[in-house]
Amino acid sequence: xxxxxxxxxxxxxxxxxxxxxxxxLKIDPxxxxxxxxxxxxxxxxxxxxxxxxxxLYITLNKGTIIKACPGxxxxxxxxxxxxxxxxxxxMDCSYCILQAYFHPPVLQYFAGLKSxxxxxxxxxxxxxxxxIGTGEYTDSLIWEKVSLLPKFLVETFAxxxxxxxxxxxxxxxxxxxxxxxxxxxxxxxxxxNTPDIINSEERGTASLGARLKAAKQAESKGYKLAFxxxxxxxxxxxxxxxxxxxxxxxxMIHPQNIVWISIGTFRFMPKLKQIIEKRxxxxxxxxxxxxxxxxxxxxxxxxxxxxxxxxIISCIKEYAPKVLVYFCMEDEEVWKKxxxxxxxxxxxxxxxxxxxxxxxxxxxxxxx
Ligand code: SF4
Numbered sequence: 001x002x003x004x005x006x007x008x009x010x011x012x013x014x015x016x017x018x019x020x021x022x023x024x025l026k027i028d029p030x031x032x033x034x035x036x037x038x039x040x041x042x043x044x045x046x047x048x049x050x051x052x053x054x055x056l057y058i059t060l061n062k063g064t065i066i067k068a069c070p071g072x073x074x075x076x077x078x079x080x081x082x083x084x085x086x087x088x089x090x091m092d093c094s095y096c097i098l099q100a101y102f103h104p105p106v107l108q109y110f111a112g113l114k115s116x117x118x119x120x121x122x123x124x125x126x127x128x129x130x131x132i133g134t135g136e137y138t139d140s141l142i143w144e145k146v147s148l149l150p151k152f153l154v155e156t157f158a159x160x161x162x163x164x165x166x167x168x169x170x171x172x173x174x175x176x177x178x179x180x181x182x183x184x185x186x187x188x189x190x191x192x193n194t195p196d197i198i199n200s201e202e203r204g205t206a207s208l209g210a211r212l213k214a215a216k217q218a219e220s221k222g223y224k225l226a227f228x229x230x231x232x233x234x235x236x237x238x239x240x241x242x243x244x245x246x247x248x249x250x251x252m253i254h255p256q257n258i259v260w261i262s263i264g265t266f267r268f269m270p271k272l273k274q275i276i277e278k279r280x281x282x283x284x285x286x287x288x289x290x291x292x293x294x295x296x297x298x299x300x301x302x303x304x305x306x307x308x309x310x311x312i313i314s315c316i317k318e319y320a321p322k323v324l325v326y327f328c329m330e331d332e333e334v335w336k337k338x339x340x341x342x343x344x345x346x347x348x349x350x351x352x353x354x355x356x357x358x359x360x361x362x363x364x365x366x367x368x
Contacts, residue, residue: 002053002054002090003025003027003054003055003056003090003107003146004027004054004055005027005030005041005054005055005056006022006025006027006028006029006030006055006056006058007029007030007031007032007037007038007041007055007056007057007058008022008029008030008031008032008057008058008059009031009032009033009034009035009057009058009059009060010031010032010033011059011060012058012059012060012111012112016148017111017112017113017147017148018058018111020147020148021058021109021111021146021147024145024146024147025056025146029058035057035059035106038055038057038106039104039106041055042055042104042105042106043104047279048104048105049099049104049105049275049279050092050279052088052104052105052106052107053088053089053090053091053092053107054090055106055107056107056108056109057106057107057108057109058108058109058111059108059109059110059111060110060111060112061084061110061112063084064084065083065084065110065115065116065119066081066082066083066084066119066120066123066132067081067082067084068080068081068082069081069082069136071329072295072297072329074293074294074295074331075293075294075295075329075330075331076327076329076330076331076332076335076342076343076349077329077349078131078326078328078349078350078353079131079347079349079350079353080131080132080133080136080350081123081130081131081132081133082132082133082134082136082137083116083132083133083134083153083165084110084134084136084137085109085110085116085134085138085140085143085149086107086108086109086110086134086137086138086143087102087105087106087107087108087137087138088102088105088106088107088108088137088138089107089138089139089142090107090139090142090204091139091142091170091171091202091203091204091205092203092204093170093201093202093203093205094200094201094202094203094276094279094280094283094285095201095231095233095266095268095272095276095285097268097269097272098137098138099272099275099279100269100271100272100275101137109143109147109149113148113149113152116152117152117156120156120157120163123163124159124160124162124163126162127162127367128162128367129162129163129164129354129357129358129363129364129367129368130162130163130164131163131164131166131350131353131354131357132163132164132165132166133165133166133167133168134153134165134167134168135166135167135168135169135189139168139169139170139171140166140167140168140169141167141169141171141173141174142169142171142173144171144173144174144175144176144177145173150167150173150176150177151176151177151180153165153167153186154167154177154180154182154185154186155180155181155182157182157183157185157186158180158181158182158183158185158186159183160185161362161363161364162363162364162367163185163363164185164186164187164259164357164361164363165185165186165187166186166187166189166226167186167187167188167189168189168190168191168226168228169188169189169190169191170190170191170202170205170206170211171205171206172206172210172211172213172214174188174214174217174218177218177223178217178218178221179221182221182222182223183362184222184224184360184361184362185361185362185363186223186224187223187224187225187226187259187357187360187361188215188218188223188224188225188226189225189226189227189228190211190212190214190215190225190226190227190228191227191228191229191230192208192211192227192228192229192245192249193208193229193231193232193233193245194208194233194238194241194242194244194245195207195208195241196235196241197233197235200282200283201233201280201283201285208245208248209248212248212249212252212253213252215227215249215252215253216252216253219253219254219257223257224257224258224259224360224361225253225257225258225259226258226259226260226261226262227249227258227261227262228261228262228263228264228328229242229245229261229262229263229264229312230262230263230264230328231264231265231266231267232263232264232265232266232308232309232312233265233266233285234265234266234288234300234304234308235284238308239308239311242308242311242312242315243311243312243315246312246315246316246319247315247319249319250319250320255319255320255322255323256322257360258320258323259324259356259357259360259361260323260324260325260326260353260356261316261323261324261325261326262325262326262327262328263309263312263313263325263326263327263328264327264328264329264330265299265300265304265305265308265309266285266288266299266300267293267297267298267299267300267329268286268297268298269296269297269298270292270296270297270298272286273286273298286298288300288304289301289304294331295329302333302334305330305334306334306337306338309327309334309338310337310338313325313338313339324352324353324356325339326349326352326353327339332344351368354368355368
């Protein structure tokens with residue numbers, strides 16, 4: 001984290017959590033009544049997105065902390081649950097949707113481990129399996145170096161049997177998590193891409209080799225793992241490169257420790273294109289054969305998606321025939337042509353994922 005300016009909402013107050021954050025960040029905070037000074041500070045430049053990545057605002061989450069993922073209309077979704085621990089990110093991927101999602105983007109950390117603990121307790125009492133992730137509006141592990149949150153989550157999830165926590169990252173920030181008694185309830189997940197895409201489009205992230213090395217270390221401490229190929233970017237030679245990444249995974253990781261692998265091709269809100277053109281002038285990521293999808297996002301022309309998916313899926317299945325591979329946001333035709341089936345019934349994809357989570361993470365099977 002390269003934070004230069006720190007604002008803290010006065011409503012958060014001084015406590016162990018904020019003192020820890022301040023001591024790790026080594027910055028004198030500016031205490032504020034509300035978010036206005038933060039927005040003004042970030043907007044006072046011609047590149048608020050870059051400035052926001054260096055400006056942290058510690059505040060309270062005034063909305064619902066644990067909520068169902070909204071998914072995307074018209075594409076099969078996986079019934080995920082989001083734990084909103086913060087927003088935005090210190091890394092800088094050209095394709096990051098968060099650049100266009102927040103106005104202005106603000107790097108927020110939501111303090112309040114105590115109330116988060118109460119909300120989690122309510123979820124842990126339900127007769128239902130939940131897959132809960134913190135990586136929808138931020139990277140789950142950018143916070144590991146500066147906050148107590150990742151450790152708190154791993155230890156809290158270890159004490160129950162109906163929820164699995166997925167921490168999704170492009171970092172290698174797992175050091176404080178390795179010695180924890182996680183009781184199998186945390187999945188450490190890495191978003192992966194080809195070295196070409198990591199080098200050209202994922203500024204400030206860990207290299208592919210470093211991510212896989214971290215995954216191997218986590219595996220050696222009994223953590224279950226997941227991998228996400230999202231976004232898959234189509235470029236000349238990409239099929240071979242994605243297959244090389246898959247080969248590297250299985251040279252280092254045992255298939256039985258992988259709970260799931262998701263795949264999804266690059267898609268973007270049309271307004272993201274302008275941002276990419278302005279902030280990543282070298283990037284050619286937006287100049288493929290795209291069409292407007294049913295969710296108003298640009299997607300690769302369907303035959304191109306089907307082609308790359310088939311290559312990737314057959315390669316994964318060669319190394320790990322039993323690993324659960326699923327699409328993030330795809331339609332019936334793509335599922336049938338690439339996977340040979342379509343999880344048609346409402347909740348079917350979620351059920352498949354719950355079954356895999358239950359089997360790998362010792363969740364209560366009677367809740368399936
Ligand atoms: S790591 Fe994820 S959240 Fe961070 S900039 Fe990249 S895409 Fe966005």
